[in-house]
Amino acid sequence: MIIPHEQLSDDALLGLLEEFITREGTDYGETEISLAQKVTQVKRQLVRGDIAIVFDPATESVSILTKHDASLLNNY
Numbered sequence: 001m002i003i004p005h006e007q008l009s010d011d012a013l014l015g016l017l018e019e020f021i022t023r024e025g026t027d028y029g030e031t032e033i034s035l036a037q038k039v040t041q042v043k044r045q046l047v048r049g050d051i052a053i054v055f056d057p058a059t060e061s062v063s064i065l066t067k068h069d070a071s072l073l074n075n076y
Contacts, residue, residue, distance in 0.1 A: 002070050003053045003062070005046045016053065017042050020064045 005013055021038045033041075042064070045051045052070040055062050065073070 001055045001057065003055050005043075005053055008053070013043075014039065016062060016064070 008016065017039045018035065021035065021042060042051070046053070046064075049067055051064050052067050053062060054065050054070050054073060056073075
């Protein structure tokens with residue numbers, strides 16, 4: 001189930017974005033980017049519709065997927 005980011009409170013959205021960004025725990029880029037900059041980049045992708053917030057009721061978990069991958073899940 002796709003959850004529109006506008007339905008989340010600012011605090012909930014920020015927590016979700018930060019958890020998603022730090023999930024892997026490693027940054028392999030040539031230049032270091034701050035967490036705040038990464039949050040801005042991911043939020044921009046949400047606003048553009050490139051990615052989507054997805055809730056899985058079976059596992060009661062939330063993730064961020066590409067819009068394409070999220071649409072595939074909605075077809076099941």
